[in-house]
Amino acid sequence: MNDPATIRRLYGRRQGHRLRAGQASLADELLPQVSVPAGPLDALAxxxxxxxxxxxxxxGGGEHLAAQAAARPETGFIGCEPFLNGVVQALGHLRDAGLGNVRLHMGDALDVLERLPDASLARVYLLHPDPWPKARHAKRRMANHGPLDLIAAKLMPNGQFRLGTDDPTYCRWALMVMGQRADFRWTAEHSRDFLERPADWPETRYERKARRQGHEVWYFSYVRA
Structure with missing residues (x-):
């Protein structure tokens, strides 16, 4: 549970339905222009x-990432997603909104985090991650101490870690794990702080789907101590 390598392997398919011609063109033409480059990373690179x-x-489909980028064009956003179909959807958002302040990595977010300087990120978002609901798969969850150690190292002091989920098992797990850490402070003061989506937290399609299915959604914000 303490090693990022325990979740390094990406399980499942990297692609879902076959791409349409326009989607394939986006992947071929726009993705190389906005991809995270190789080597050490910082804002200048x-x-x-x-x-x-x-x-x-x-x-996921990049709607939250695109909305955040459109709201704050002076900030640089890095999006990591291993699945091609989601990356293509995000590319569509970037093209349609003319967003030049986003870079995408089709792969494991840990690979990007490791190449960033310590204390270089103002925020990290983990929204509706795969819950891996079976106990024997708990080590695959991103909300584990190994990945969280890395996230903590890369966040600047008072940087923010946002975690959203509609899965009760993941909710309990995340609260337990985060409660064991001295390097993050939970900002909630009232129940509405984690039961109501903040105004600057754009809705995701996963959240909409969860609401349609009658699921509760939890919004957790932590500050790097």
């Missing part, structure tokens, strides 16, 4: 200037 950086782990 990613965007050519010294700007605040934020990172989203597993951005």
């Amino acid at each position: 990613l965007f050519g200037d010294d700007r605040p950086l934020e990172l989203e782990i597993g951005f």
Whole structure:
């Protein structure tokens, strides 16, 4: 549970349905232009200037990532997602909104985190991660001490870690694990702070689906101590 390598392997398919011609063109033409480059990373390597950086782990279809980037064009956003179909959806958002402040990595977020300087991120987002509900698969959850050690190292002091889930098992697990850490402070003061989506927390399609299915959704915000 304490080693990021325990979740390094990406399980399942890397691609779902076959890409349409326009989607394939996006992947071929736009993805190389916005991909996270190889080697050491910082704002200069990613965007050519010294700007605040934020990172989203597993951005799904990219709607939250794109909304955050559109709201704060002076901030650089890094999105990591291993599945091609989600990456293509995100590329569509970037193209349609003309967003130049986003870089995408089709792969494991830990690979990107490891290449960033310590204390370089203003925010890290982990929204509706795979819950791995079976106990024997708990070590695959991103909310484990190994990945959290890395996230903590890369967040600047008072940087924010946002975690959203609609899975009760993951909710309990995350609260337990985060409660064991002295390097994160939970910001909630009232139940509404984690039961109501903050105004600057754009809704994701996973959240909408969860609401349609009658699921509760929890919004956790932690500050790096």
